[in-house]
Amino acid sequence: MVVQEQKTGEKPKKDNRRKLVDATMRRHGHSSYALIETLHTVQEAYGYLDEENLKYVARALRVPLSKVYGVATFYHFFTLKPQGEHTTVICTGTACYIKGVPAIFKAIREHFDVEPGETTRDGQLSVLTARCIGSCGLAPAMVFDGEIAGLLKPGDVVERIGGLIGNHGEAIKR
Amino acid sequence: MTPEEFKKIGDAHRKKRKDFPNNINVCTAAGCVSLHSEKVKEALEGEVKKQEKHKTCRVSGTGCLGPCASGPLVSINDGQALYAGVTTDDVPEIVNNIDKNPVKRLVVPPDTPFFAHQKRVALEHCGKTDPESLNDYLAMDGYQALYDTLTTMSPLEVIEVMVNSGLRGRGGGGYPAGLKWSTVEKAVGEKKYVVCNADEGDPGAFMDRSMLESDPHSVLEGMAVAAYAVGASQGYVYIRGEYPLAIKRLRNAIRQAEKSNLLGKHICETPFSFDVDIRLGAGAFVCGEETALIASIEGHRGIPRPRPPYPAEYGLWGCPTLINNVETFANVTPIIRNGADFFAGIGTEKSKGTKVFALAGSIKNTGLIEVPMGISLREIVYDIGGGIIEGRKFKAVQTGGPSGGCIPEEYLDMPVDYESLAKAGSIMGSGGMIVMDETSCMVDVAKYFMDFCRTESCGKCVPCRVGTAQMHNILTNISRGQASMHELQLLEELCDVLKHTSLCGLGQTAANPVLSTIRFFRDEYIAHITHKTCPAGVCTIEPEKETVS
Numbered sequence: 001m002v003v004q005e006q007k008t009g010e011k012p013k014k015d016n017r018r019k020l021v022d023a024t025m026r027r028h029g030h031s032s033y034a035l036i037e038t039l040h041t042v043q044e045a046y047g048y049l050d051e052e053n054l055k056y057v058a059r060a061l062r063v064p065l066s067k068v069y070g071v072a073t074f075y076h077f078f079t080l081k082p083q084g085e086h087t088t089v090i091c092t093g094t095a096c097y098i099k100g101v102p103a104i105f106k107a108i109r110e111h112f113d114v115e116p117g118e119t120t121r122d123g124q125l126s127v128l129t130a131r132c133i134g135s136c137g138l139a140p141a142m143v144f145d146g147e148i149a150g151l152l153k154p155g156d157v158v159e160r161i162g163g164l165i166g167n168h169g170e171a172i173k174r
Numbered sequence: 175m176t177p178e179e180f181k182k183i184g185d186a187h188r189k190k191r192k193d194f195p196n197n198i199n200v201c202t203a204a205g206c207v208s209l210h211s212e213k214v215k216e217a218l219e220g221e222v223k224k225q226e227k228h229k230t231c232r233v234s235g236t237g238c239l240g241p242c243a244s245g246p247l248v249s250i251n252d253g254q255a256l257y258a259g260v261t262t263d264d265v266p267e268i269v270n271n272i273d274k275n276p277v278k279r280l281v282v283p284p285d286t287p288f289f290a291h292q293k294r295v296a297l298e299h300c301g302k303t304d305p306e307s308l309n310d311y312l313a314m315d316g317y318q319a320l321y322d323t324l325t326t327m328s329p330l331e332v333i334e335v336m337v338n339s340g341l342r343g344r345g346g347g348g349y350p351a352g353l354k355w356s357t358v359e360k361a362v363g364e365k366k367y368v369v370c371n372a373d374e375g376d377p378g379a380f381m382d383r384s385m386l387e388s389d390p391h392s393v394l395e396g397m398a399v400a401a402y403a404v405g406a407s408q409g410y411v412y413i414r415g416e417y418p419l420a421i422k423r424l425r426n427a428i429r430q431a432e433k434s435n436l437l438g439k440h441i442c443e444t445p446f447s448f449d450v451d452i453r454l455g456a457g458a459f460v461c462g463e464e465t466a467l468i469a470s471i472e473g474h475r476g477i478p479r480p481r482p483p484y485p486a487e488y489g490l491w492g493c494p495t496l497i498n499n500v501e502t503f504a505n506v507t508p509i510i511r512n513g514a515d516f517f518a519g520i521g522t523e524k525s526k527g528t529k530v531f532a533l534a535g536s537i538k539n540t541g542l543i544e545v546p547m548g549i550s551l552r553e554i555v556y557d558i559g560g561g562i563i564e565g566r567k568f569k570a571v572q573t574g575g576p577s578g579g580c581i582p583e584e585y586l587d588m589p590v591d592y593e594s595l596a597k598a599g600s601i602m603g604s605g606g607m608i609v610m611d612e613t614s615c616m617v618d619v620a621k622y623f624m625d626f627c628r629t630e631s632c633g634k635c636v637p638c639r640v641g642t643a644q645m646h647n648i649l650t651n652i653s654r655g656q657a658s659m660h661e662l663q664l665l666e667e668l669c670d671v672l673k674h675t676s677l678c679g680l681g682q683t684a685a686n687p688v689l690s691t692i693r694f695f696r697d698e699y700i701a702h703i704t705h706k707t708c709p710a711g712v713c714t715i716e717p718e719k720e721t722v723s
Contacts (some may be wrong), residue, residue, distance in 0.1 A: 035473040040415060040454050067474075070290070074475040074632075075456030077415045084321035093377030093574065094608050095534035097622055131459065131626070133416060136534035137205050137242030137541045148208035151243070 017045040021053070025060055032063045034115065035071055039078055049078045076131070076166030088144050088166045095139035098152070105142060107154035116133035124165045159161040176443065179323060180312065181186035187313040191588040194232040198222075199249040201301065202235035203387045204380075204419050205242035205541070214246050214289045216636050218697045221269045231272055233268045235268060237388020239301040241288055243678040249301065251387075251586040252597075256282045287557040288539050295518065295528045296504040297544045300388040305423050308430040311391040322394050323402055324444045332403040333359060336506070338514035340526030345462070345499030345604040346574065346603045348592040349677075351715035354496065357486040366406035368448075369490065369497045371467060372377055375459035376575030377626065379606030382500040384542045386413070389504070390427035394450060395504040396503030397422050398437065399510060401448045404496050409450040412467055413527040419615060453622040459576070459630035463678045464497050465491075466632065475630045478678035499604065501530055521547030525591035529602070535572075535609035536563050545590070553584040554610055566611040572692070574603025575684035576630075579690025580616060599690040601683070615712035617702055621649040623687040629681065638681030641672045645688065652699060655706040664697055666692065 009039050024041040028034030038061065042053045045055075047074050058065040072078045090108075092101055104115060108127055112120060119126040135141035138150025193195070200206075239247040246260035248268065255276035258270065264280060271277050280351040282288075282363050294300070303310040311317070323332055337352030360364060370393060374382040378623070386393060396407050411420055416703040428450050431437040439447045453471050460466045461476040470476040471490060489495025506526065509517045525547040531554070536539045538560030545554060551571055562568050579600035581588075588594050592602050610619065628642040648665045649717045651657040669685035673710050676682045692699060702711050704716055 031473075033471075033473040036456055036470065037454065037473075040456065071473070071475055075458050077455075077457035089693055094575070094619075094622070095378045095540075096375075098535060098608065098610055098614050098619070109223075113613060115477070130416060131375065132377035132379070133458065134270050134374065134383040135208055136244075136380055136532055136608070137240075139534055139540075141208065148204065148367075150208050 009053075018056075019043045020056070022060075025057075030061060032061050035061055035063055035068065036075070043078060048082050050080075050082075052076075058108075070166060079128075081119070086145050087125050087126045087128060088161060088164075089128045089130050089133065090116060091133045091135065091139070091141045091143075092129050093136055093139070095136035096132075096141060096167055099139040101140050103154045104142070104152065104157050107158050108161070111158045112165075125161065177475040179320065180318065181307060184312045184416075186313070187309040190233070191313065194230060196227070196231040196232065196251055198233045198237075198268070198272070198374075199236040199252075199301070200233065201239045201241075201245060201247040201249075202305070203238035203382075203384055204417075205238065205517050206245035206247055207419065209245045211246035211260075212250075213262055214248065214260050215263065217265040218248075218269065220577065221265045222439050224270050224471070226264075227269060227272065231269070234250040234304045235306065236303065237300045237305045238384040238542050239540045239541050240292075240543065241282070241475050243283055243539065244282070244334070246703055250276060252302070255479075256284070258618050266581075269483065272447075288543075289543075290616065291549065291553055292559050293528050294544050295508050295517070295544045296385065296501050296530055297389070297542070298390075298508060299392060300385070300542075305388050305390060306426055308391065308427070308434060311389075316507075317395055318389055319507045320398050320402075320436065321442050322443055323510060324400050324446055324611050329359060329403045329405065332510070334401065334708045335514045335544065336403070336570075337509060339509045339517040340521075341502065341505055341509065341517065342592065343499060344501035344529070344604065346577065346601060348602060351498060351502055354486060354498070355400065357484075358406075358494050358496040363492075363494040365408070365491075365493045366404055367490045367493055367495040368401045368404065368406045369408040369467070369471070369495055370397055370409065370411040370500060370503055371462065371464075371497055372411055372417075372500045372638055373621040374417075374426070374500075374604065375412060375462045375465060375630075376577075376604055376606045378534055378575055378608045381605045382534045383414075383417050383420050383531075385500050385504055385530070386417070386424055390424045391431065392507050393424075393429055393500055393503045394431055395438065396506035397450060398441065399506050400496060400498065400503065401499070402446055404494075404678075406496065407447050407449070409448060410453050410471055410490075412453045412455055412461070413469060415454045415534065421454070425627050428452070437478065458632070459626070460632045460678070460680050464677070465682060466496065467497065475632070477634050480677060501605070502533045518697070522591045524593055529605060531607045532594060532603045532606050533559055533609070535607075536566065536611040536613075537561070537609040538563055547591050550587050550589055551581065554590070554607065555586065555597040559609065562609070562610060562611050566613065567615060568609070569611045569612050570616065572600075572608040572610060572619070572687075573685075574601035575606050576626050577601055577679065577686055578603045579693065580610070580619065581690070583705070599693055600686065611711055613712070615708050615710035616691040616698045617649065617708070618710075618712045619654050620688045620691045621646065621653055624684070625668065626651055627680065627684040631684075635675075635677040635681060638674050638677070638684065641668055641676075641681070642684055645672075646670060649688070653708070653713040655702055655708075655713075659703055662692075662703060673712065 058068045141150040248257040257280040341351040343350040466476040468479040624646040
């Protein structure tokens with residue numbers, strides 16, 4: 001995974017988001033043990049872990065940058081890439097898998113020209129996968145912009161995503 | 175708090191609840207929330223006001239009611255009727271009929287086998303109390319067990335009760351809880367820790383999530399009792415970052431308990447102090463392994479280390495640490511309150527008590543269930559689960575997630591306990607149970623789990639890192655119809671290597687799904703290899719392109 005440079009033009013508002021990160025580190029007494037907790041806060045505030053913040057956290061907690069990078073890439077929950085405008089998370093747990101996730105993958109690939117784990121070229125939609133979101137009773141389940149939905153069919157998924165990004169499920173012309 | 179205060183709050187709250195002759199409980203656990211139960215709850219509250227019944231009818235949120243697939247679920251008058259699949263359109267009728275006969279078309283028959291075969295111990299408050307209210311929990315005699323333990327029992331007596339109860343770790347390994355507690359108690363250390371493992375990484379399991387969302391206080395109380403028994407003063411709950419609702423409710427519960435002096439310094443005015451903090455996991459299956467979990471709490475990459483020394487002697491920051499699963503802690507309070515014999519009286523000789531399962535897959539009634547140990551798989555699949563959907567044929571039930579195996583039809587009458595499941599090539603695991611029908615291909619399922627283990631392997635030891643990748647390659651070849659019998663033999667050899675030479679549980683058990691599917695569904699492997707067909711029609715067979723030599 002490559003650490004992406006922060007895009008110019010969307011510089012963080014230094015005041016508030018950085019304050020949240022500082023508050024987390026302060027709560028744990030700037031101990032190196034707080035690394036994972038701090039990265040959680042960074043991701044919550046900024047949407048992803050950018051290089052500038054990784055360096056900032058490394059300095060503040062006095063942890064080598066290599067270790068911060070190691071932790072950030074070890075855990076799946078952390079992402080080093082900025083997310084699209086809208087995100088969908090596909091559950092790939094066992095129950096969802098046997099109840100038709102491969103067909104959902106296929107539908108998304110066909111309709112939105114995006115692979116799982118990627119963001120569309122126009123930055124509108126990120127398609128992520130989760131090991132299991134724990135809604136197995138409602139398999140197959142997905143999360144659309146933070147809202148969980150279950151018992152989905154490929155058609156529903158295309159419609160939902162179309163509604164999110166505003167093209168109402170029409171196939172993107174390649 | 176003193177016992178008088180306990181009683182006062184409990185009584186006051188019970189009275190308050192009695193002041194309302196009618197009540198409506200809406201399930202607000204994640205399953206129903208994702209089917210918009212919050213909207214139903216809002217609509218019910220509005221409708222109760224509109225029909226001017228707000229003085230006699232109370233609407234509140236509650237924990238998981240069980241049959242998640244037929245949500246949103248609404249329970250009327252403390253379980254008098256259970257409504258399934260409620261929409262906002264049904265709301266006026268429900269409120270209108272609240273003190274009359276239940277609305278027939280929504281009702282789930284109370285004698286349905288889904289409930290009749292269950293026995294609730296760890297889930298005793300699940301669906302009866304509001305998970306966000308401490309008073310609700312106190313009204314159910316909550317924290318009474320902690321108070322009694324602190325004031326009338328010595329730590330050794332608590333451990334004796336746990337040993338006698340026969341409770342075994344519910345995280346998957348099945349190590350006797352009492353023995354573990356006693357080891358930590360005996361270990362010498364300046365500071366000791368209690369850790370609750372809520373890093374439910376198995377795909378297909380949602381017991382821990384449901385329990386924390388439905389009854390967080392019972393887990394905290396169990397942890398406090400454990401801390402008193404082993405002499406710890408600090409606890410951590412290591413919970414998956416992917417469970418926002420469970421985290422929110424647990425945070426709320428910790429704050430409430432601290433405010434009422436049920437956690438923190440000098441609990442219930444005794445010398446015992448115990449603090450609980452939350453640590454968020456960040457999505458690594460290997461962190462369910464004790465030593466990897468400890469590394470993760472310490473802020474490192476979640477990489478296991480060789481055992482011994484076991485965490486009971488050398489755990490968090492080198493101190494003796496007790497690590498138990500959410501369900502294990504949830505069982506502590508009922509055991510203390512009702513005595514060891516009560517718990518030991520349920521289940522089989524070697525596996526006592528009950529077990530919570532997350533029932534999912536190609537089955538009619540999916541959801542959260544708790545059954546006595548020793549129940550047969552057939553009862554779970556056909557009576558509680560209601561059989562296979564769309565009249566298809568049963569093929570296998572998968573237990574234990576990526577560390578478990580697939581159990582075929584001929585083992586359906588086997589009792590569910592630690593030993594029997596192990597004999598059938600699977601494990602109890604933490605309680606995920608996924609039913610598969612004839613449309614699932616067993617080679618594909620094995621490939622799916624191997625893909626999971628391959629990506630989740632931490633990479634520290636070679637057998638696991640390289641072995642899982644190679645096994646995945648072979649399984650991919652088999653599923654495409656591009657493998658020979660020689661490769662099947664190689665696959666079996668690799669299983670053996672992985673099992674005996676991997677460092678931690680992940681690698682040692684990663685071969686189980688492959689081994690069990692080869693053992694019970696060898697014909698499917700052979701169909702892929704020699705006949706180049708997938709009997710279930712799942713795999714895309716791409717026969718090798720003929721090469722011109």
